[in-house]
Amino acid sequence: MRIFKFGGASVKDADGIKNVFSVLQKVGHEDTLLVISAMGKTTNALELVIKNYFDKSPELHSSLQDVKKYHYQILLDLFDDEEHDVYYAVNGHFADLEYFLRSNKSPNYNFVYDQVVSFGEIISTTIVSHYFNHAGFKNNWIDVRNFIKTDNNYRDASVDWERTQQFISKGVKKKALNITQGFLGSDDNNFTTTLGREGSDYTAAIFAYCLNAESVTIWKDVPGVMNADPRYFENAILLNQISYREAIELAFYGATVIHPKTLQPLQKKEIPLFVKSFINPLLPGTSVSKGKDLDPQTPCFIIKREQLLLSLSSIDFSFIMEENISEIFALFHQHKIKVSLIQNSAISFSVCIEDKFGNFNELKTILSKKFKVAYNENVSLYTIRHFNKESAEIVEKDKTVLLKQISRETMQVVTKE
Numbered sequence: 001m002r003i004f005k006f007g008g009a010s011v012k013d014a015d016g017i018k019n020v021f022s023v024l025q026k027v028g029h030e031d032t033l034l035v036i037s038a039m040g041k042t043t044n045a046l047e048l049v050i051k052n053y054f055d056k057s058p059e060l061h062s063s064l065q066d067v068k069k070y071h072y073q074i075l076l077d078l079f080d081d082e083e084h085d086v087y088y089a090v091n092g093h094f095a096d097l098e099y100f101l102r103s104n105k106s107p108n109y110n111f112v113y114d115q116v117v118s119f120g121e122i123i124s125t126t127i128v129s130h131y132f133n134h135a136g137f138k139n140n141w142i143d144v145r146n147f148i149k150t151d152n153n154y155r156d157a158s159v160d161w162e163r164t165q166q167f168i169s170k171g172v173k174k175k176a177l178n179i180t181q182g183f184l185g186s187d188d189n190n191f192t193t194t195l196g197r198e199g200s201d202y203t204a205a206i207f208a209y210c211l212n213a214e215s216v217t218i219w220k221d222v223p224g225v226m227n228a229d230p231r232y233f234e235n236a237i238l239l240n241q242i243s244y245r246e247a248i249e250l251a252f253y254g255a256t257v258i259h260p261k262t263l264q265p266l267q268k269k270e271i272p273l274f275v276k277s278f279i280n281p282l283l284p285g286t287s288v289s290k291g292k293d294l295d296p297q298t299p300c301f302i303i304k305r306e307q308l309l310l311s312l313s314s315i316d317f318s319f320i321m322e323e324n325i326s327e328i329f330a331l332f333h334q335h336k337i338k339v340s341l342i343q344n345s346a347i348s349f350s351v352c353i354e355d356k357f358g359n360f361n362e363l364k365t366i367l368s369k370k371f372k373v374a375y376n377e378n379v380s381l382y383t384i385r386h387f388n389k390e391s392a393e394i395v396e397k398d399k400t401v402l403l404k405q406i407s408r409e410t411m412q413v414v415t416k417e
Contacts, residue, residue, distance in 0.1 A: 001174065003216045005035040005182060005204040010219055010278045011124060012040035014077030017131055023219065023281045024177075029137055033178040033211070035144075035204045036128055038120025039074065042067065046117045053101055053116075054109065060101075068094055071123055078131050086130035093123050110154035111191070118145075118192040121181035121200075129179045139177040147171055148185035148206055150193045155357075156336070157185055157193035159206060168210035180207075201259035205273075209265035216271060218258070219278040224286030225250075225258065228301035233394070239286050241295035246385075247273075247288045253383040253410070254304045254340070263288070299391035302383040304340060308355060309379045309402055309414050312371040313348040320349050324370075331366060335359040340381055341412055343403060350403060352381050352414050376402060380415050387411040 004024075011017050024032075038046075045067050052060035071090060079086060097119045106112060122143075129141040147167045150157035164185075172178055182200020185193045195202050201218055208216045222230075223238055225247075230236040242250070244267035251260040258275070266273050266288075276285030294300070312328065314320055328349065332339055336359060341352035353360075367373050379402060382395045392411055399415040406412075 002032045003204045003208045005218045008037040029177045035182045036125050037182045037200045039124045042120040114154045114192050114194045140173050142180045144181045145186035150185040152187040156196045165210045198259050201262040205262040205265045217274040223277045224275045242288045243293045246293040253302045300385040304381040309376040311350045311374045335363045382413045384411045
């Protein structure tokens with residue numbers, strides 16, 4: 001079985017859904033499982049619904065209506081018959097969402113987040129499944145929450161691999177076209193969980209691992225994995241081949257084409273991963289598999305924006321030793337702060353961090369009781385794998401360098417622009 005993952009950009013409108021159908025016509029659709037994300041920017045729109053819900057804002061109704069209008073327009077563009085079953089199915093999903101918003105009693109933001117944003121994937125796959133049936137590709141729509149089982153760490157759940165393996169092995173139809181959702185799972189109480197933002201790639205890898213899949217293909221609006229983000233770097237080039245190890249390194253440092261958790265289950269079973277263009281599906285794209293680290297061998301640039309550079313020093317000029325550092329990292333963990341770079345001296349400790357969940361101000365208050373705290377907001381972290389003099393000059397040009405760290409293969413620079 002092959003696993004195909006299509007992200008939100010590929011199904012953002014009716015033309016996008018028709019193009020996905022065209023891709024499958026060209027590359028085949030039998031014995032294939034599609035993992036599909038929410039349409040376009042639906043997750044962002046549902047995040048606004050959640051914000052208005054917690055703020056008790058009068059804009060809650062209109063923000064929800066915007067989500068409904070967006071999806072109903074896609075339905076109108078795809079189906080001539082307004083009595084088609086898909087309308088009843090989508091109406092039912094929106095009714096379920098509205099019922100949850102009326103009846104929920106939990107004040108837990110992360111819990112509510114997972115229950116609400118999940119409707120983006122559920123509705124998206126419902127529409128795609130019905131359209132494919134309508135256009136001649138009979139398919140099996142499955143609810144991923146019945147297959148991927150997790151803990152209850154809402155918004156960043158961990159997979160229960162043993163139970164997930166059992167459900168997937170028994171429940172996925174072989175030799176058929178299956179359609180399911182990315183990003184989602186469920187806990188022991190059957191409440192919806194999510195695997196972290198961009199977790200649809202991970203979903204594809206989970207199914208591939210449990211099904212011993214032939215391959216995983218991530219379909220993007222780019223020709224494959226580039227050595228740099230073309231939005232920020234001129235003359236970015238396509239990487240034809242990347243080894244599992246190198247791809248994991250790139251993902252660890254923040255490369256956004258492949259989700260960091262996606263690669264390890266694929267590497268364990270040596271399942272090849274392809275990143276291809278849904279615009280030009282017959283092009284070879286990028287292969288991630290055993291083999292050379294990189295083809296071609298070239299510096300790879302990764303940029304993470306909107307980072308914080310935090311510097312801590314002792315109030316009494318004592319040394320910052322293992323005991324202090326372990327305490328600091330425990331606080332990072334408690335506040336879900338991602339650490340991207342570390343540098344320390346005898347009396348100071350600097351880290352480049354990502355405040356993904358908006359907890360930095362609370363953390364800063366706690367740290368200020370024991371340390372002098374200084375920080376720079378909105379800094380950029382550049383990472384260059386396989387750097388050379390020319391690539392370093394490109395990154396540092398016209399920028400204020402706040403911190404630099406160099407190892408044999410990798411150079412990292414924190415800058416203020």
